Amino acid sequence: MSENASPSTLFSAFARAPIHFERGEGVRLYTSSGEEFLDFAAGIAVNALGHCHPHLVEALQTQAQTLWHVSNLYESPQQESLASRLCDNSFADRVFFTNSGTESMECAFKTARRWHHDNGAPERVDIITFEGAFHGRSLAAISAGGNEKYMMGFGPKVAGFNQVDFDDYDQLKAAITDTTAAILIEPVQGEGGIRPVSHQRLRELRELCEEHGILLIYDEIQCGIGRTGKLFAHQWVDGAEPDIMGIAKGIGGGFPVGACLATEKAASGMQPGTHGTTYGGNPLAMAVGNAVLDVVLEDGFLDQVMEKAIFLKQRLAELADSYPDIIEGVRGDGLMQGLKCKAVNTEVVAAFRDHHLLSVPAGDNVVRLIPPLTVGEDDMREAVEKMDAALMSMQNAG
Numbered sequence: 001m002s003e004n005a006s007p008s009t010l011f012s013a014f015a016r017a018p019i020h021f022e023r024g025e026g027v028r029l030y031t032s033s034g035e036e037f038l039d040f041a042a043g044i045a046v047n048a049l050g051h052c053h054p055h056l057v058e059a060l061q062t063q064a065q066t067l068w069h070v071s072n073l074y075e076s077p078q079q080e081s082l083a084s085r086l087c088d089n090s091f092a093d094r095v096f097f098t099n100s101g102t103e104s105m106e107c108a109f110k111t112a113r114r115w116h117h118d119n120g121a122p123e124r125v126d127i128i129t130f131e132g133a134f135h136g137r138s139l140a141a142i143s144a145g146g147n148e149k150y151m152m153g154f155g156p157k158v159a160g161f162n163q164v165d166f167d168d169y170d171q172l173k174a175a176i177t178d179t180t181a182a183i184l185i186e187p188v189q190g191e192g193g194i195r196p197v198s199h200q201r202l203r204e205l206r207e208l209c210e211e212h213g214i215l216l217i218y219d220e221i222q223c224g225i226g227r228t229g230k231l232f233a234h235q236w237v238d239g240a241e242p243d244i245m246g247i248a249k250g251i252g253g254g255f256p257v258g259a260c261l262a263t264e265k266a267a268s269g270m271q272p273g274t275h276g277t278t279y280g281g282n283p284l285a286m287a288v289g290n291a292v293l294d295v296v297l298e299d300g301f302l303d304q305v306m307e308k309a310i311f312l313k314q315r316l317a318e319l320a321d322s323y324p325d326i327i328e329g330v331r332g333d334g335l336m337q338g339l340k341c342k343a344v345n346t347e348v349v350a351a352f353r354d355h356h357l358l359s360v361p362a363g364d365n366v367v368r369l370i371p372p373l374t375v376g377e378d379d380m381r382e383a384v385e386k387m388d389a390a391l392m393s394m395q396n397a398g
């Protein structure tokens with residue numbers, strides 16, 4: 001627990017839990033006083049391979065002794081390597097590396113608008129998004145996300161983002177106009193409350209985009225990199241590939257890295273001078289990204305994620321049955337599970353933390369369980385025991 005008495009000189013923008021970690025190993029975090037926590041928050045779906053995975057540590061150390069940074073003024077074999085692996089394993093032909101999810105989305109917005117600009121429809125600038133969406137915290141990203149709380153006090157919305165209900169196809173169809181550039185969706189909403197989009201709907205979005213000559217953008221920043229048991233969540237669905245996709249979080253395993261992936265066609269407008277980044281794709285980030293893919297693309301790794309996910313989901317469903325006054329249900333795909341709460345979700349998160357299990361609140365009164373993909377069955381059993389004890393204490397107090 002924090003014993004820091006002096007006033008903080010940090011922005012107060014985060015409501016931080018009164019705890020600081022000194023060290024991490026696998027699925028576990030340790031405080032300076034040696035308290036152990038089971039980490040089912042994973043840095044908000046970032047530590048895809050847990051803490052201090054030996055392969056990632058080695059990749060970072062080796063790169064750190066060779067070359068840190070040269071900027072994008074020069075060729076980058078490290079970027080070429082990671083980009084071609086991402087393309088070999090997805091719909092994409094082209095990649096732009098960034099430092100964060102927000103920047104990946106910014107690149108996606110610019111790529112989509114530029115494509116229309118270069119193809120005789122400069123008036124096509126609007127991007128349609130969905131209620132509950134989260135795309136980051138820049139001015140464009142909060143305008144895209146449409147969450148009023150995140151907009152408040154930050155001036156006019158960036159123009160060109162329209163939002164429709166999460167699951168209203170007719171409203172969506174009606175929202176497509178002559179100025180629409182793209183549809184943007186998370187195949188599984190994360191921050192919005194672990195809400196998977198149906199496979200049928202993703203296929204319909206693809207068809208709508210074809211019909212209207214507009215682009216389909218996915219935000220797989222949270223649901224990508226093996227989280228659902230495929231490298232990318234939309235790969236569960238045939239005939240629903242995007243034109244552009246933002247990734248981040250898991251691809252860096254804890255090192256800040258993101259990317260915007262696109263087809264050859266969609267990326268065609270992004271010629272020299274159109275976009276840039278100083279740090280994006282730096283050799284340290286690329287070394288770690290490549291190391292993450294070494295593990296996630298290993299034969300059988302993603303199959304194991306699916307097996308673990310089935311185990312976790314079953315145990316969570318049993319918990320929900322045992323505490324119907326606190327937990328309403330379980331939803332999600334793969335190792336991206338949400339407990340839809342009847343109690344206040346932040347109180348459930350606090351109770352879990354009191355029992356040394358870390359989780360993350362989400363919208364729609366949901367608690368997110370997003371453990372490292374390397375989590376073991378024993379870890380999951382232990383996590384469920386901690387949840388059970390926490391929910392029992394809430395029930396007895398309640």
Ligand SMILES: *Cc1c(COP(=O)(O)O)cnc(C)c1O
Pocket residue numbers: 099100101102103134135136137186190191219220221222223248249
């Ligand atoms: C985390 C997240 C972002 C923003 O990523 P940052 O790295 O925080 O900028 C965008 N979209 C989704 C779906 C996310 O989960």
